[in-house]
Amino acid sequence: MSTEAEFLKYVHLLYHRGHLTLLSGNVSMRVGGEVLITPTSRPKPFLTPEELAWIDLEGRVLRGFLKPTSEWRMHVAIYKRRPDVGAVVHTHDVLPTVLADGIDPSVLSETEAYLGSGIAVVPYIQPGTAELAEAVASALERSNVAVLKRHGLVAVGRDLAEAVNRIEVVADLANATFYAAVLSAIKRG
Numbered sequence: 001m002s003t004e005a006e007f008l009k010y011v012h013l014l015y016h017r018g019h020l021t022l023l024s025g026n027v028s029m030r031v032g033g034e035v036l037i038t039p040t041s042r043p044k045p046f047l048t049p050e051e052l053a054w055i056d057l058e059g060r061v062l063r064g065f066l067k068p069t070s071e072w073r074m075h076v077a078i079y080k081r082r083p084d085v086g087a088v089v090h091t092h093d094v095l096p097t098v099l100a101d102g103i104d105p106s107v108l109s110e111t112e113a114y115l116g117s118g119i120a121v122v123p124y125i126q127p128g129t130a131e132l133a134e135a136v137a138s139a140l141e142r143s144n145v146a147v148l149k150r151h152g153l154v155a156v157g158r159d160l161a162e163a164v165n166r167i168e169v170v171a172d173l174a175n176a177t178f179y180a181a182v183l184s185a186i187k188r189g
């Protein structure tokens with residue numbers, strides 16, 4: 001299977017699991033000194049290998065006919081600061097975003113091992129800006145996942161499997177935090 005086809009398996013999975021919407025969220029993986037990244041303004045479930053963009057760490061398009069995601073600055077900023085990172089996933093998961101620093105990592109015991117860090121929280125900064133890219137890359141120097149307030153989630157990993165799993169773990173933690181709060185309110189009720 002080609003690198004692009006393998007990459008698209010994860011993009012499609014993220015869409016069908018409800019982490020990405022048609023046009024929001026973006027995914028990349030590092031291959032040597034290059035980055036394979038989702039394009040801007042193309043419906044995620046129908047993306048084809050030809051529609052993906054190859055860029056360098058300065059954001060210059062090397063191959064492909066579409067522009068990379070408007071968040072390309074965030075992806076390359078992370079790769080520059082984290083040589084160990086091979087994949088970056090950015091989603092617009094609703095519940096983790098709403099809960100943000102209210103997510104309680106202690107509600108599910110196995111999650112710490114998967115995340116390998118705490119969950120960083122980045123204040124709201126306009127999407128697509130160099131300022132957001134810097135803030136996220138800086139937060140991810142000490143963490144493998146970050147909640148971007150009023151915006152979404154970013155997870156990194158050595159490969160796409162690890163980064164995608166971290167998105168799922170944070171989504172599970174947000175669900176568990178929410179259910180635990182609702183159940184304790186009912187008990188008190």
Ligand SMILES: [Zn+2]
Nearest residue numbers: 025127151152
């Ligand atoms: Zn976004």
